[in-house]
Amino acid sequence: MTRLARLRRSLLELFPERHLYVRSGGEMKGYVLTPKTQMIVAAGISAAALWMGVCSAAMLVNMLSASSADREVARTQAKYERWIADRQARLNTAVAELNAGGGSNTALAANIEKRHVALAMLLTDMKGAPGAAAALTPVIDKVAASSDRDPAHIVAAVTASQEQLLDAADSFAKSRADRLRLAFRLAGLTPAAYMPQGGALGGPLIETKDPRALAAVLDVDENFAERIQHAANDMSEAHALESAAQSLPFAKPTPEAERSSSFGVRVDPFTGRPAFHSGQDFSGSRMEAIHATAPGVVSFTGVRNGYGNTVEVDHGRGLKTRYAHLAAISVVVGQQVALGQRLGGMGSTGRSTGTHLHYEVWLNGRAMNPDRFLKAGDYVQQAE
Incomplete structure (x- = not known):
């Protein structure tokens, strides 16, 4: 308590109550600067000075780093110049040997x-x-x-x-x-x-x-x-x-259809509230062909709650694809399917507001964003 009292007295001596008088237009106005107000202003000025010091130090460090980077670039350039000179010297030696006979x-x-x-x-x-x-x-x-x-x-x-x-x-x-x-x-x-x-x-x-x-x-x-x-x-x-x-679901399940609802949180068309959408929707016409996006084995066909008529294909390595709301199914459980093979026709069965395909990609029991796999497929095609 004694130390606190001494500190308080020291602060009051450093920041005594001050009066500021301002004369303007023939009128005199007075302002009282309390010790607390002065302390707040002093703290603000100190913080600003500290911040300027930190920024100055950071700029100095960046300048030093840039200088180091420039030296590294110069060393690399010199290395390649030596390499080019060595290649030229070897070629000149070869020509000289040939001319010497x-x-x-x-x-x-x-x-x-x-x-x-x-x-x-x-x-x-x-x-x-x-x-x-x-x-x-x-x-x-x-x-x-x-x-x-x-x-x-x-x-x-x-x-x-x-x-x-x-x-x-x-x-x-x-x-x-x-x-x-x-x-x-x-x-x-x-x-x-x-x-x-x-x-x-x-x-x-x-x-x-x-x-x-x-x-x-x-x-x-x-x-x-x-x-x-x-x-x-x-x-x-x-x-x-x-x-x-070649064994991964990088292909499109229905090349001609347009993409509609994407993977992630969206407004549920039935409840009007935000809900997680675990796949990618493709809109199209009834019975439009739905294709396997990778080779695999059909692991499920039938009706799933909310999905309607559904086909699921196991591609190995923990990867599975799901094709939902189908009007018709063209494969059976246990059947080997190839890339691009027809699995069924687009429909609107289950919890659906219109004809479309609901397409999902699962990895080790977790729903993945199908759009990322479709973009990956585009990159693979560009590599080809």
């Missing part, structure tokens, strides 16, 4: 041939991949169109074309893998969960994890082998994700 020609030709063998293995892995031909053909045509007959120029052109072809293949494989990974994440799925168990991917170019070992196997330089392996890794992952995507 003798046995070096044979060694240089053998080195180019070994690189071609490694590239051929990579391109074989890409054979048949949608979009690969469009991505790689321009580079191949550019080399084939060359009419230069000078041996030194031919070697230089072939060596450069190998680098360009490898860059194009690597870019294509990475873009394809990234787009498929994005499609899985859009659907709320983890791409790694749909890769081969243990992360094991097939292909002779990626069986050896160490690029130095692969370089020894292919008998090419380590840098070239590492780039070959990187592209092969991306391509193998893209193959695995594309294969997994």
Whole structure:
């Protein structure tokens, strides 16, 4: 109590009652500044000063961080400049060896041939991949169109074309893998969960994890082998994700119908109150064909409370799709269905205000947003 009394006296001495007089237009007005008012104003000024100090410190930290980022960019740029200079030096050495004649020609030709063998293995892995031909053909045509007959120029052109072809293949494989990974994440799925168990991917170019070992196997330089392996890794992952995507409900249940009510909270058309809508509605005409959005096994057909005539398909990995309010059902329980197979016709059975399809996607017993799977399907098609 004594300390509090002393503190109170100190504050009163620091902020005594003050009187402020203002004269305006021949009139005098007086204002009383109580100790409490002065303390509040002082606290506000202190808070503002503290805030300005914090902001100034934050700006200083950001400036220092930007400087660090600039230094990192400069280091990266220097690294790539050294790499480009190294590539140019190797090419100049190859041309010099060719011009010198003798046995070096044979060694240089053998080195180019070994690189071609490694590239051929990579391109074989890409054979048949949608979009690969469009991505790689321009580079191949550019080399084939060359009419230069000078041996030194031919070697230089072939060596450069190998680098360009490898860059194009690597870019294509990475873009394809990234787009498929994005499609899985859009659907709320983890791409790694749909890769081969243990992360094991097939292909002779990626069986050896160490690029130095692969370089020894292919008998090419380590840098070239590492780039070959990187592209092969991306391509193998893209193959695995594309294969997994074929078994996931990424397709549309009725391509021609328009989407109406979406997944989430909406106003219930019967009660007029907010209610959770666990699927995506598609409006259309009676008996319009309803298709399976992925291959699977029919796990239920019949009437469900509120859903009317319903078909449910089990796609494995905890995924299930539900098609409700059907006018007719075309499949039976236990039947294997393929992607796009007709399951029934659109109707208005059950708790429905008009002809439409109510479509649901379930993962491990939980309703998912079907629209995310439909968008994922669009990304998969773009990857193709």
